[in-house]
Amino acid sequence: MGDAAPLLEVRELTRHFRVGKAQVRAVDGVSFAVAPGDTLALVGESGCGKTTTARLILQLDEPTAGEIRLDGRDLRQLDRAGLRQFRNDVQAVFQDPWSSLNPRMRVREIVAETLICNQRLGRKELDRQVDAALTAVGLRPDHARNYPHEFSGGQRQRVAIASALISRPRLLVLDEPVSALDVSIRSQIMNLFKDLQAEFGMSYVIVAHDLGTTRYMADQIAVMYLGRIVEIGPSEEIFEAPKHPYTKALLAAALPSHPDTPHDREELAGEIPSPLEPPPGCHFHPRCPAFIGPVCETDYPDLDPVEGAGARRVACHLYRGAAVG
Amino acid sequence: MSDSNRPVLEVENLHTVIATQRGTFDVVDQVSFRLEAGETLGIVGESGSGKSMTGLSLLGLVPKPAASVVGGRVLLDGEDLRSKSEAELRQVRGRKISMILQDPQTSLNPAFTIGNQLLEALQVHERDSRQSLRQRAIQALRQVRVAAPERRVHDYPHQMSGGMKQRVVGAIAISCAPRVIIADEPTTSLDVTIQAQYLKLLEDLQRETGLALIFITHDFGIVARICQHLLVMYAGRIVEAGPVREIFNRPSHPYTRALLASVPTVERKVDRLPSIEGQPPPLHDLPKGCRFAPRCGFAETRCHEAYPGHSAGRSGHPRHIVNCWRAEEI
Amino acid sequence: MPPPAGGVARGSGRSFGLASRYPLVPITILMIVLVIPSFFADLIAPHDPYAASVPNRLEPPVFAGGTWEFPLGTDRLGRDILSRTIHGAKYALSISLVGIFLGTILGTAVGLAAGYFRGWTDRIVMRVVDVSFALPSILLALALAAAFGSSFEGVIFVVVFVLWSYFARQVRGEVLSLRERDFVARARVAGAGHGRIIFRHILPNVMNTVIVLATLQIGVVIILEASLSFLGIGIPRPTPAWGLLVADGRALVVSAWWVSLIPGLAILLTVLSVNLFGDWLRDRLDPKLRQR
Structure with missing residues (x-):
């Protein structure tokens, strides 16, 4: 991730929620960067903060602390014109195409929404761009007249993608973009994302719980647990040789692709702790099979580069002695 | 046939229809299978494939009055559940055969x-x-x-x-x-590590009690992980059935083959997944012949005209069957 | 044992045809009792509703031994009950339409604002709604009548006062769930402002509920208006409002039951039909709202 000029840069991003008297640290000091044309996947289980992180990037929610920079510009300091440009530059595709398309709007208006809100275009130009966006996602221009309920799930997701594409964004945030779709439709949509990325050079931030999907789509992955990144780096390196005990456990828990794939790897015990009361020290220590001692219970390990692990950074005391830099 | 190798559950030509405003349609059609003690059978399909309806039909729990089981036999320990009254069925449900649904919140x-x-x-x-x-x-x-x-x-x-x-x-x-548990996507709402624990638990229970399990899912990973036998359903019918290993090694129906190939795996990176074009047909507009024919790369005239009968799967295993006109050529 | 496949389709509702697609009976009754009389009262009423005729006082209806001159009998002053009931429809309809129109707009606007902006807007609005639910409408009407005398406008005011809180509460509830839907998040990502989100995204999705609710309120308003008029704090005499007509016969229920019964029946038929129609409308519109 050492590219000179990342498109998206997230630094010490933090979001705390109040729940009664308690405080949930949904996102707790998360930093990463996404290079132009690159795909970063945020993976983890419920309560890990991946969805909150995505919402913060989309400015659907405000961070408690930390900063988000797009092209080096801090989002908090955007003026009106800058914010408008941000809305053109950053778009999203959500999980459930039944919920993400307004049932009372025609496809034309759904797809054109970003342009309607941010650019003053004539009707002709708007129609031309809607046609182009629908065509790009494999729909027909005359679909613009229809309402969402006239489409199947896969087609609806294509409509959602068309609407995200129309402003020529540079970053797409994809929140579980295929998990609500039928199995035979998923690879169509995943391939569409790949083709669009090749064509338009967009960056993606994907939130996904399915590791197969993640491996297929991502260049970089960030594994999150209870609000923090525990391991981050190039996807292939992590899938081939996970370092953090949680990453290892997550990969071991993934379902096999063939009945003969051995699965007698160590099974992770216990449940995910409530984010209301994350364990002290390393949040993972109560479940950790590699627990090394009191330090795990008291100190949260830094996310540091690890020797022999390439461009990767891992937050685990196991590698502390071997830390470089 | 001695008692010991009689299957716990034997289903023959199960047929369930659903009445909608557009008319009455088959949601489960010509579904037959057998299940022995301690065995796990996976039923895999997409939404609308009839996999959940099959589970509900076995227990006589289809949503009434819209849906009803209109044909077939469901033999549990040799007793036909379809000939039982509702009161008798209540005695069977929970005691001999029970069910785990997707969302524990609502159960x-x-x-x-x-x-x-x-x-x-x-x-x-x-x-x-x-x-x-x-x-x-x-x-x-x-x-x-x-x-x-x-x-x-x-x-x-x-x-x-x-x-x-x-x-x-x-x-x-x-x-x-019970002798049989039908589990309908029981792990879909669970996290990955919790799902792994749950699947392990089901396996252990099975070993301890000799329970037979029917696992309804859309996920081939789950099938590979815990099932021994598999039914692949498409648009209300079985397109392929057999031992899991044989089907994974030699998928014989074009749908099974394409579906297995289109699932990304965590074990290796692929550059490009093949995908199946189109989408499953709606219940009210099923193709006349093979229901997969409109999406099938191998379809020829007869595929569009009539539904294929059973033929042997490519593995040659006696229980591996496939419903495809061109099963032997491709 | 198992029903033949063909037997299942019969319950599917297809064969009922027109009757199941449109609630013909309620619509017909509404037309006859409410709508046509409202618009054409002067044409179809056989007598002047205000014309008293002492010699013809308390004539029974034709089916109870009266004459065709006064088909549904006359009241204490010899006024034709049929004509008065026909003219009464005008007041029932206009008060419902105006009152519901104003109440719906006010309630929907407040509900939208409360549900969408939440926070203190919501807290204040909901407390006001609670208070207005707790305040008896009759008491309010009494106070108004005492202060300003009874009038058409006073009745409208009471109706709006009673209705807006229902709409506000219902709409707020729907907005609270709609604003969490992904299409609203998507609109925000697209850069849509509050106005566009409220009026293009949320309002169209609560319209069905509002329409159904408004229809179901017609019955409530007609009863409310009749009750107020019956108590003498609604529409002033001698206007032939239905509630007043019923009140006119109050003392005569034993001797001349028709004086109260005929307008009472008009109220009953109207309210029943409106509610049946509203139920049908709800079944018709609601599933689409929660489509999936």
């Missing part, structure tokens, strides 16, 4: 402690002192690896995590020691 009543819900399930079928039923409830929780079951019986569902609730649902399902 448990939020107003009662889990101990009460377990007791209630037991009382329907067992006449025993309250004290000994209580012991059995605790025993059932212990079987599903709930820690400190003596204390957890006093908990309400909202005090438990999703994975724990699904274990309680499992405890209720096994409390009367």
